[in-house]
Amino acid sequence: MELTYGHPKSLLPIQTKYCPGCGHGVIHRLITEVIDEMGVQDHSIILNPVGCSIWASLYFDFDSVQVPHGRTPAGATGVKRMKPDHLVICYQGDGDLAAIGTAEIVHAANRGEKFTTIFVNNAIYGMTGGQMAPTTLVGQKATTAPYGRDPIGAGMGYPIRVCEMLETLGGSKYLARGAVNNAANTRKTKQYIRKAFEAQMRGEGFTMVEILSQCPTNWGMEPVESVEWVESDMIPFYKLGEIKDELAGSANAVKEAGK
Amino acid sequence: MELTYGHPKSLLPIQTKYCPGCGHGVIHRLITEVIDEMGVQDHSIILNPVGCSIWASLYFDFDSVQVPHGRTPAGATGVKRMKPDHLVICYQGDGDLAAIGTAEIVHAANRGEKFTTIFVNNAIYGMTGGQMAPTTLVGQKATTAPYGRDPIGAGMGYPIRVCEMLETLGGSKYLARGAVNNAANTRKTKQYIRKAFEAQMRGEGFTMVEILSQCPTNWGMEPVESVEWVESDMIPFYKLGEIKDELAGSANAVKEAGK
Amino acid sequence: MAIKGKPVVDRERCKGCLLCVRACPTKVLAADVEPNSWGYYPVKVVAEDKCIACGNCYTVCPDVAITVYKL
Amino acid sequence: MAIKGKPVVDRERCKGCLLCVRACPTKVLAADVEPNSWGYYPVKVVAEDKCIACGNCYTVCPDVAITVYKL
Amino acid sequence: MAEEKRLMKGNEAMGEAAVRAGCDAYFGYPITPQNELTAYMAKHMLDKKRTFIQAESEVAAINMVFGAGATGARVMTSSSSPGVSLKQEGISYACGADVPCVVINVSRSGPGLGGISPAQGDYFQSTRGGGHGDYYHIVLAPKSVQEAADLTYEAFDLADQWRMPAMVLADGMIGQMMEGVSFKPPKDPATRIAKPWAVGTSSNRPVNHVDSTHLDPDEFEAVNRARFERYAEMKKVLPRYEEHDIDDAELVLVAYGTSARVSYGAVQMARKLGIKAGLFRPITLWPFPEKRMGELADAGKKFLAVEMSMGQMVEDVRLYTHGKSEVFFYGRCGGNIPTEEAVLAEIQKILKK
Amino acid sequence: MAEEKRLMKGNEAMGEAAVRAGCDAYFGYPITPQNELTAYMAKHMLDKKRTFIQAESEVAAINMVFGAGATGARVMTSSSSPGVSLKQEGISYACGADVPCVVINVSRSGPGLGGISPAQGDYFQSTRGGGHGDYYHIVLAPKSVQEAADLTYEAFDLADQWRMPAMVLADGMIGQMMEGVSFKPPKDPATRIAKPWAVGTSSNRPVNHVDSTHLDPDEFEAVNRARFERYAEMKKVLPRYEEHDIDDAELVLVAYGTSARVSYGAVQMARKLGIKAGLFRPITLWPFPEKRMGELADAGKKFLAVEMSMGQMVEDVRLYTHGKSEVFFYGRCGGNIPTEEAVLAEIQKILKK
Amino acid sequence: MTEKTFMAGFGGQGVISMGQLWVYCAMKEGLEVTFFPFYGAEKRGGIARAGVIVSTEEIASPLVTSPDSAIVMNMDSLPLCENILKKDGVMLVNSSLVKVEPERKDIRVVKIPCNEIAEKLGDVKFANMVMLGALSQVTGAVKLDKLEPILKTFFSESKHRFIPKNLEAMEAGAKAAS
Amino acid sequence: MTEKTFMAGFGGQGVISMGQLWVYCAMKEGLEVTFFPFYGAEKRGGIARAGVIVSTEEIASPLVTSPDSAIVMNMDSLPLCENILKKDGVMLVNSSLVKVEPERKDIRVVKIPCNEIAEKLGDVKFANMVMLGALSQVTGAVKLDKLEPILKTFFSESKHRFIPKNLEAMEAGAKAAS
Ligand SMILES: Cc1ncc(C[n+]2csc(CCOP(=O)(O)OP(=O)(O)O)c2C)c(N)n1
Ligand SMILES: Cc1ncc(C[n+]2csc(CCOP(=O)(O)OP(=O)(O)O)c2C)c(N)n1
Ligand code: SF4
Ligand code: SF4
Ligand code: SF4
Numbered sequence A, B: 001m002e003l004t005y006g007h008p009k010s011l012l013p014i015q016t017k018y019c020p021g022c023g024h025g026v027i028h029r030l031i032t033e034v035i036d037e038m039g040v041q042d043h044s045i046i047l048n049p050v051g052c053s054i055w056a057s058l059y060f061d062f063d064s065v066q067v068p069h070g071r072t073p074a075g076a077t078g079v080k081r082m083k084p085d086h087l088v089i090c091y092q093g094d095g096d097l098a099a100i101g102t103a104e105i106v107h108a109a110n111r112g113e114k115f116t117t118i119f120v121n122n123a124i125y126g127m128t129g130g131q132m133a134p135t136t137l138v139g140q141k142a143t144t145a146p147y148g149r150d151p152i153g154a155g156m157g158y159p160i161r162v163c164e165m166l167e168t169l170g171g172s173k174y175l176a177r178g179a180v181n182n183a184a185n186t187r188k189t190k191q192y193i194r195k196a197f198e199a200q201m202r203g204e205g206f207t208m209v210e211i212l213s214q215c216p217t218n219w220g221m222e223p224v225e226s227v228e229w230v231e232s233d234m235i236p237f238y239k240l241g242e243i244k245d246e247l248a249g250s251a252n253a254v255k256e257a258g259k
Numbered sequence C, D: 001m002a003i004k005g006k007p008v009v010d011r012e013r014c015k016g017c018l019l020c021v022r023a024c025p026t027k028v029l030a031a032d033v034e035p036n037s038w039g040y041y042p043v044k045v046v047a048e049d050k051c052i053a054c055g056n057c058y059t060v061c062p063d064v065a066i067t068v069y070k071l
Numbered sequence E, F: 001m002a003e004e005k006r007l008m009k010g011n012e013a014m015g016e017a018a019v020r021a022g023c024d025a026y027f028g029y030p031i032t033p034q035n036e037l038t039a040y041m042a043k044h045m046l047d048k049k050r051t052f053i054q055a056e057s058e059v060a061a062i063n064m065v066f067g068a069g070a071t072g073a074r075v076m077t078s079s080s081s082p083g084v085s086l087k088q089e090g091i092s093y094a095c096g097a098d099v100p101c102v103v104i105n106v107s108r109s110g111p112g113l114g115g116i117s118p119a120q121g122d123y124f125q126s127t128r129g130g131g132h133g134d135y136y137h138i139v140l141a142p143k144s145v146q147e148a149a150d151l152t153y154e155a156f157d158l159a160d161q162w163r164m165p166a167m168v169l170a171d172g173m174i175g176q177m178m179e180g181v182s183f184k185p186p187k188d189p190a191t192r193i194a195k196p197w198a199v200g201t202s203s204n205r206p207v208n209h210v211d212s213t214h215l216d217p218d219e220f221e222a223v224n225r226a227r228f229e230r231y232a233e234m235k236k237v238l239p240r241y242e243e244h245d246i247d248d249a250e251l252v253l254v255a256y257g258t259s260a261r262v263s264y265g266a267v268q269m270a271r272k273l274g275i276k277a278g279l280f281r282p283i284t285l286w287p288f289p290e291k292r293m294g295e296l297a298d299a300g301k302k303f304l305a306v307e308m309s310m311g312q313m314v315e316d317v318r319l320y321t322h323g324k325s326e327v328f329f330y331g332r333c334g335g336n337i338p339t340e341e342a343v344l345a346e347i348q349k350i351l352k353k
Numbered sequence G, H: 001m002t003e004k005t006f007m008a009g010f011g012g013q014g015v016i017s018m019g020q021l022w023v024y025c026a027m028k029e030g031l032e033v034t035f036f037p038f039y040g041a042e043k044r045g046g047i048a049r050a051g052v053i054v055s056t057e058e059i060a061s062p063l064v065t066s067p068d069s070a071i072v073m074n075m076d077s078l079p080l081c082e083n084i085l086k087k088d089g090v091m092l093v094n095s096s097l098v099k100v101e102p103e104r105k106d107i108r109v110v111k112i113p114c115n116e117i118a119e120k121l122g123d124v125k126f127a128n129m130v131m132l133g134a135l136s137q138v139t140g141a142v143k144l145d146k147l148e149p150i151l152k153t154f155f156s157e158s159k160h161r162f163i164p165k166n167l168e169a170m171e172a173g174a175k176a177a178s
């Protein structure tokens, strides 16, 4: 009897504070699976965002730094420049990354900072209890959009496709969008993470994996409903796939495939 | 004898503090020419940025509001929401708009705020004496890039094409890029400004005209050299033209043209 | 010969979200009626023999509450 | 008949950047050798009769130091 | 006729009071423990077709406030400690440009990310100008949901009257707890003070510039000095406080907000034991009721400052008692709230009773 | 052997001192009047293959500092007043997470945008924690280009030693003027204090988390209290000041930075007229040399605080003289600098001579 | 009269609503009230706690430190309540879930099988209303006679049909405690 | 000895370099020095001003308020200098550009036709060096005997060929003032 799917080594066996069904837990596991596979646990540093994943340092069994809300890319810039041989992960929610931290992510990406951003897009502010995020879909309800997000009448803006925005910047080298709403998408997301981490360790530019993630609590849904909503409502707007891939490795891969 | 090219009414006849040849002066005149033509001088409010144009309130003969460096789009949001019938102009430099104010411009554009941004891209921080701007070209020297902007070795990032970045956002309706380095470009730029102002007064979404502008002083050039450098070095990277035009008026125009 | 698997649920870690139940292609798992000490109703293995060790349950579980063995 | 123009330079506003000189298609303007009271060397009209009132000088001037009349 | 009492969270009550005070625009960014306030404004401002924007950050929010305030509108933002730190530049600008606005800080424990539990560690930031340059602004500290509503309502008038930000400094307890509250009637916009300095108001006047910069140092200095004269005037007319059992008190507890409630309880317990304790509760933290503080010092009282901090307001108590009195301090922090019992023990320790 | 004296701007001298102190990384955003410092760092850090980043904003800069500092590196940022306001949240985080770093504020006139001329209106912000929550950090105030260099050099050690930000508060005059300066030799990195708490340093230890949040209020409170014990220790050993003509002085001028230079001139002029004036110049603004201040008060001195502000440090003078002394204030603002003549006149007025 | 009550239970047991209804009724009966909830780091699950005070006087500290009464809705809450309850205070225990005895002997314990009573009425969700009735009965601090109209404003229209059952549950709790 | 000098001229006349060279030489001669420039809102043009102090003692205020000497490089600077110069102070006037007489009678005025002298040496740009020489001659505060090596570090390599002319200009200024 062989343990084929077991608890990752770099993830501590502690009950998380996340709600039942929350995507953060899946994403944590994917990160640690890749770290274990790459064997870099003792060379990994994560920057946890201010958001539901603020307590992630309780779960990840490697060093962490916790900077103010939205400033994770700035903090990660400082960390990675000082520790270029470490795997530096910048974990961010959609409020953190796409609202208050817009300037920081744009410029870290543009500078081609050599860390990897894991961007958890759950279309809502989880931790603070369900306010509208920059990624909230049109019509989606939130405590601060009580009648649904209304870009026209109330001037609440449109959902921002972050990968597509960062694609326009010179320093971004790998931008992919995955989801953790079912097993197939989850597996593909892991591949994206692995590709990004490997590119980072090769010293290529800015890499980011956006992950559509369910927040059953603030969407007011049962977990199973929530993963279905990811499929029916989020994915049609936030197309999955590799949005930008300018990795040297990829070029090689392409060449090799062409042989 | 008819005065065909005279001092605009809404521009005060005061000697500016700008250096000889500086593009700001031309841009000020264009704005006031359009305001005069539209007859909205007493319904205009400008937000002057922290930058060389900080003293613009000395020159413009209409109301002004002066908010912190980079926050002009936030300030303009406040002004325009309270005064929807006014022409609200958000004047910004490239340090102001594309560095410290990145979050503010992205979100104002995304909310489709109904003011017009005049974005003066002179590829440098003018007021503070020649530091690198987000729009500084690769290799271009600045006090903070003493050996030229070096995206790879020093991780200084790539010049940001702001129109192209804002194009990805739902609320941006009109984005054009002009220059004031010669008479033809200057005239075309004025048309862009007029189109943007008119769209604003019709209550369409976010409008912006980016203007390539010479800063002879901090480029270390004579004025004539500097306008030539705009042509030879800036325009090839920052393509002129209407980058995004989703104006209702334009659609009509197109329709009419198709008749 | 078809691959056989064995899913093991950690009742105390499981928060009863049922995502694994949804993800299992062979309906090996189902909700329990007894709560765990946190008050959650965890899943239990109801048809172990049908497990094909595909790992879907593990893959979707937000709480690493299932591990899967290949027999 | 060709249009005739008359450019008028405000010596005190002019900062001597020479952008108008560059922009004038008919070489109506040139730098003065006498500084103004700010210490700048303004432009002066050297060939008024060649002016075709195209407005280029006005258009490129950062200091609204030239106005143009049509004759 | 007074409206019926409602049961509300402090956060919601401040929201309702702002709506009634005629708040034209609200700009805010979510942060615990003030989220119910932002949510309340979202619903009620949108219902009333007024402006509500969830800003992209606290920095953006305060500058939207600045812009809207510059047009003469009644504007408000709210946040909690880290968010208020981010607003410091903007507040300094609003003070420098004399733009009235209302800023609510439902403060939490710090420094840093800290915790979402109540604290009073932002006293210095609020009363000394956490931003740069010489400035002060009004700071009001409610002790209850009712007072949170009343002071918010009033903050709009005070801000307009004195042309500056008025801050309501309510700790997380005041924001989160529910109490009964009855409201003042909505303000008639006609009663508002005229704002001839605002932009976009009329075309029959010279242009208006709302800014905080001056080319000439002497002119700049004159503007600053004029503002400080206004401050001096405010110090005369604005200070407000509440006193309990002061007259014969040997020891006067000084506390605001939640810690004042706790201290009041402790004073009552002390009195039952025959211990002569009293309570002095500043309601305006700036301007601080320094004159009264000095009188009490002259009257030979001892003081015990009770704060949910490591000791901030106590510095004002020391300052305004001019070394004439013994000043003691009792504080809790990290989200802990002093208990009546602990404060009583402190009283007993000091008075050796 | 001491190196030859160089003629340098204060801004450049602080840059050179930082480079010599072993600064591994500099993160900054342009702002007058400190731009020469950022430019100096750009050139010299790049030359030495160290990290220089022109950040997208002051907010980003302070958080880059936080990140780099968390790895145990020696890091610095610099700015001027409005930019330092924007850094307040980050400084509060650095204090809350005990991350050492050096922050230079070449302060200008405020509030708001203000002007680029020198001023000292950021005293409260610097010494009282302009950010949220209970914290303090070291504040050093140089009076000359030489001292600006020396204190910057030393700030790195102090920050490491006490695990907190060390701020050099140099007004715009200090930053902009040129004087002769000689430098300390570059630091040997081996002399640096160990930082076992830093991230990414070693794999033979339990994991390190650099953060400022705590789930449990009691734990949080304990951390805060431990930090305040460190503060208490610092108050004992760190205060530094300079005195001139104090012993027989009837009136002691209290001033720091540029205004101390002016005051020194005024004292010299006064002495020539036979007027017994002296100068007390705090070098550490936090911790303030309160003990010495108290001694001088006990000795029956009168005090005159001279500031380029509307009166901020004077509050500390009042506080630490415990009402025992008459405390006077003379200040200029808006970018104006007091003159020796005006300060002398003030001395004469007070002493009626 | 001042009655300070500390309430604790599993998230989802309706502890917060129970506290709110208690003070709401008290307010309508003319009392001064305060209600203060405590939240943990968890968004869902975890222990829900609230401190409530009702009084004929102005209420000093809103913090409930040594309550006159404590409500223990589940096992995990028992130590918390034992820890805080004042001497001679009354502890109302949901005996359906709390099977052990409190250790303290200086308090009065009233056991109410809330879940069972609620389940008999059709849904375990009424357990909090059962306890509310018991609290009123035991302390006498709040009469709850205005509960019906209050529930009308408290519940959204769609849930008004549950009001009778809620009232029944409250009364059953009162009876069980009497 | 303490010599406080206030210098003013049109932006571009080299007032700032003149002040810097003055204190640089002084420093090399073992004096204490401070130099403080004032900038206006203009980036180019406008009046350039600097206050410099050289002294055998520790320098108190770096601000030059009632200078011992003042340098007037152009017309616009005259009122500024007249306003600030101390009683019995010396005013060095660039008489090539300043054609009017100062109004104050309680000061000593030394006129140096800097532009003309400089032009004779080949370039009006040396005017500031002419004035520097004059300042040294008139005040005696700084000898300028180390000017040559200083100019070598002050100027970039490519400009070293102008050093002889600069020295000549300085000497011509000294002579004109003697
Ligand atoms: C400066 C500042 N502003 C606001 C907050 C409050 N806050 C904490 S988490 C958060 C947003 C969380 O949303 P998101 O980033 O989407 O993460 P999620 O919880 O959804 O994973 C906010 C606004 C804060 N802590 N600091
Ligand atoms: C918060 C803050 N940071 C920095 C500055 C300093 N500053 C003034 S203008 C400016 C940039 C000017 O560059 P740009 O926006 O490109 O305008 P330009 O002068 O080139 O027109 C900066 C950094 C400031 N005033 N406030
Ligand atoms: S609130 Fe949403 S994002 Fe946060 S833990 Fe719960 S489900 Fe996850
Ligand atoms: S520095 Fe550049 S942008 Fe500023 S006024 Fe001069 S030329 Fe114009
Ligand atoms: S491994 Fe696959 S088949 Fe087995 S229980 Fe899990 S999901 Fe079902």
Ligand code: SF4
Pocket (backbone or CB within 6 Å): A021, C009, C013, C014, C015, C016, C017, C018, C019, C020, C021, C042, C043, C057, C060, C061, C062, C063, C064, C065, C066
């Ligand atoms: S997915 Fe995990 S937590 Fe959810 S029910 Fe299955 S085992 Fe339990």
Ligand code: SF4
Pocket (backbone or CB within 6 Å): D005, D006, D007, D023, D024, D025, D026, D027, D028, D029, D050, D051, D052, D053, D054, D055, D056, D057, D058, D068
């Ligand atoms: S109007 Fe045209 S032709 Fe006439 S001077 Fe100007 S540029 Fe030359």
Ligand code: SF4
Pocket (backbone or CB within 6 Å): B021, D009, D013, D014, D015, D016, D017, D018, D019, D020, D021, D042, D043, D057, D060, D061, D062, D063, D064, D065, D066
């Ligand atoms: S463009 Fe204008 S400022 Fe420049 S030289 Fe011509 S007239 Fe003078």
Ligand SMILES: [Mg+2]
Pocket (backbone or CB within 6 Å): A093, A094, A095, A120, A121, A122, A123, A124, A125, A126, A133
């Ligand atoms: Mg989110």
Ligand SMILES: [Mg+2]
Pocket (backbone or CB within 6 Å): B093, B094, B095, B120, B121, B122, B123, B124, B125, B126, B133
């Ligand atoms: Mg620029």
